[in-house]
Amino acid sequence: MTMFLSNLISGLSLGSVYAIIALGYTMVYGIAKMLNFAHGDIIMVGAYICFTCLYSLGLPPAAGILASVVVCTLLGILIERLAYKPLRQATSLAVLITAIGVSYFLQNLAQMIWGANPKSFQTVIPAGNLSLLGGELKISYVSMVTIAASVVVMVALSLFVGRTKMGRAMRCVSEDKGAAQLMGVNVNLTISVTFAIGSALAAIAGVLMCSAYPTLKPTTGAMPGIKAFTAAVFGGIGSIPGAMLGGILLGVIEILGRAYVSTELGDAFVFAVLILVLLIKPTGLLGKKIHEKV
Amino acid sequence: MSENKCLLQVENLNVYYGSIHAIKGISFQVNEGEIVTLIGANGAGKSTTLNTIAGLLKPKSGSVTFDGKLISGMTANKIVPLGMALCPEGRRIFQHMTVRENLEMGGYSRPKNEIDDSIEQVFQRFPRLKERRRQIAGTLSGGEQQMLAISRALMSKPKLMMLDEPSMGLAPILVDQIFDIIKELHKAGTTILLVEQNARKALQVADRAYVLETGSITLSGTGAELANSDAVKKAYLGG
Numbered sequence: 001m002t003m004f005l006s007n008l009i010s011g012l013s014l015g016s017v018y019a020i021i022a023l024g025y026t027m028v029y030g031i032a033k034m035l036n037f038a039h040g041d042i043i044m045v046g047a048y049i050c051f052t053c054l055y056s057l058g059l060p061p062a063a064g065i066l067a068s069v070v071v072c073t074l075l076g077i078l079i080e081r082l083a084y085k086p087l088r089q090a091t092s093l094a095v096l097i098t099a100i101g102v103s104y105f106l107q108n109l110a111q112m113i114w115g116a117n118p119k120s121f122q123t124v125i126p127a128g129n130l131s132l133l134g135g136e137l138k139i140s141y142v143s144m145v146t147i148a149a150s151v152v153v154m155v156a157l158s159l160f161v162g163r164t165k166m167g168r169a170m171r172c173v174s175e176d177k178g179a180a181q182l183m184g185v186n187v188n189l190t191i192s193v194t195f196a197i198g199s200a201l202a203a204i205a206g207v208l209m210c211s212a213y214p215t216l217k218p219t220t221g222a223m224p225g226i227k228a229f230t231a232a233v234f235g236g237i238g239s240i241p242g243a244m245l246g247g248i249l250l251g252v253i254e255i256l257g258r259a260y261v262s263t264e265l266g267d268a269f270v271f272a273v274l275i276l277v278l279l280i281k282p283t284g285l286l287g288k289k290i291h292e293k294v
Numbered sequence: 295m296s297e298n299k300c301l302l303q304v305e306n307l308n309v310y311y312g313s314i315h316a317i318k319g320i321s322f323q324v325n326e327g328e329i330v331t332l333i334g335a336n337g338a339g340k341s342t343t344l345n346t347i348a349g350l351l352k353p354k355s356g357s358v359t360f361d362g363k364l365i366s367g368m369t370a371n372k373i374v375p376l377g378m379a380l381c382p383e384g385r386r387i388f389q390h391m392t393v394r395e396n397l398e399m400g401g402y403s404r405p406k407n408e409i410d411d412s413i414e415q416v417f418q419r420f421p422r423l424k425e426r427r428r429q430i431a432g433t434l435s436g437g438e439q440q441m442l443a444i445s446r447a448l449m450s451k452p453k454l455m456m457l458d459e460p461s462m463g464l465a466p467i468l469v470d471q472i473f474d475i476i477k478e479l480h481k482a483g484t485t486i487l488l489v490e491q492n493a494r495k496a497l498q499v500a501d502r503a504y505v506l507e508t509g510s511i512t513l514s515g516t517g518a519e520l521a522n523s524d525a526v527k528k529a530y531l532g533g
Contacts (some may be wrong), residue, residue, distance in 0.1 A: 179382060187371070
């Protein structure tokens with residue numbers, strides 16, 4: 001029983017990382033209508049920036065996190081301006097291929113700057129555990145912080161999108177760019193802000209993930225990126241609560257699958273569940289079917 | 295109407311979709327206080343003209359001057375605050391937002407404290423929208439959606455209101471209602487540029503009209519003149 005609980009908490013923690021990444025994926029998809037496959041690599045950049053601040057510059061963890069958020073935010077805006085904005089009118093396939101190109105570009109850039117050898121990431125959260133059930137169940141501080149961070153991020157994002165003027169503009173752009181413009185919404189600015197937020201979240205996810213799984217290399221972001229994309233589709237792409245739910249479930253399924261089904265087939269198990277869900281509900285768990293009245 | 299000042303001046307406007315020359319050097323103007331209508335068949339370029347004026351499309355050449363300011367080449371979001379609103383073809387309300395949120399979006403370019411008053415005015419004019427203010431807009435009927443689309447455009451307090459096929463797909467009784475609304479707006483001082491397939495109705499309310507055929511203006515005159523012209527009767531009014 002304690003084994004199960006311990007696995008469950010690991011799953012929730014991993015799922016929270018997926019959820020934070022998936023939130024970025026789903027927002028960018030919802031508003032810019034594109035799959036930003038370079039999103040996973042922003043995570044890696046975020047982790048490297050934090051690593052550099054802590055190791056090479058000897059800065060405190062808080063400064064490392066802040067620097068990685070700032071750098072990733074700017075990077076996200078820059079990528080959108082240089083790589084995606086010129087393709088606003090192009091086919092979605094062209095944008096998709098560009099995103100894959102940006103992904104490899106970031107990986108190679110990281111390899112050039114930080115080298116191909118894996119770095120050992122130092123956790124930004126004090127190591128240690130909270131002991132429960134008379135010491136039988138240990139919950140690491142990293143897990144607790146990660147889960148809490150994902151909840152805070154989701155609530156903050158929901159409030160932002162639901163209550164603020166910019167958030168409302170985002171929902172309009174997501175539904176109809178032209179009509180949003182006719183209301184006076186600056187569509188380019190709105191898309192930039194979306195990329196900025198998504199990338200800032202990716203930085204946070206990168207730091208949290210590398211605090212739990214401390215191996216950092218240029219391809220570190222690739223797999224979590226794909227899993228988070230899966231999570232976003234699983235929950236219903238374009239939906240904020242969907243990304244959260246999809247991410248958490250995916251993490252839990254992955255860890256429990258590894259623990260009780262097969263360690264080797266953990267990833268395959270995750271994608272099998274995705275396929276099953278999409279067969280039954282093609283729009284994802286919380287995805288809305290768009291019906292239009294004409 | 296010539297004593298009134300010119301509010302919108304379109305000069306030698308050319309618009310392309312890729313290699314297709316959709317608007318071929320048209321010129322026309324709308325004076326303050328007028329109702330002007332553009333009539334024409336499907337694909338004549340009526341919506342393209344409005345979308346270009348509103349800044350959703352970029353013209354290849356030519357100019358659009360609004361209220362003394364050159365606006366061609368500006369994006370739509372910069373034009374709205376100058377006092378121009380377009381109620382687009384197919385309504386294009388925000389389906390997943392509530393009626394009230396749609397109206398609030400209409401006032402996006404205005405200071406927040408003025409918006410509540412304007413929404414109250416809309417609700418007075420359209421009590422049906424007030425009843426449904428918390429309803430998701432996609433669940434409204436076609437006529438209600440059109441009222442919402444018009445109201446949303448009004449929320450920006452436009453000097454010039456452009457309406458693109460406001461009667462499209464509506465039952466005859468609702469079409470009458472929409473045209474009553476247009477007349478009311480006009481009486482309240484809003485200048486109107488109307489695009490319609492329902493040429494008969496459009497010419498009835500219009501001070502002046504232009505006929506658009508495959509991207510060129512082929513006829514112009516007062517609403518009554520065009521309604522009585524043989525060419526217009528034959529082509530657009532069913533003989």
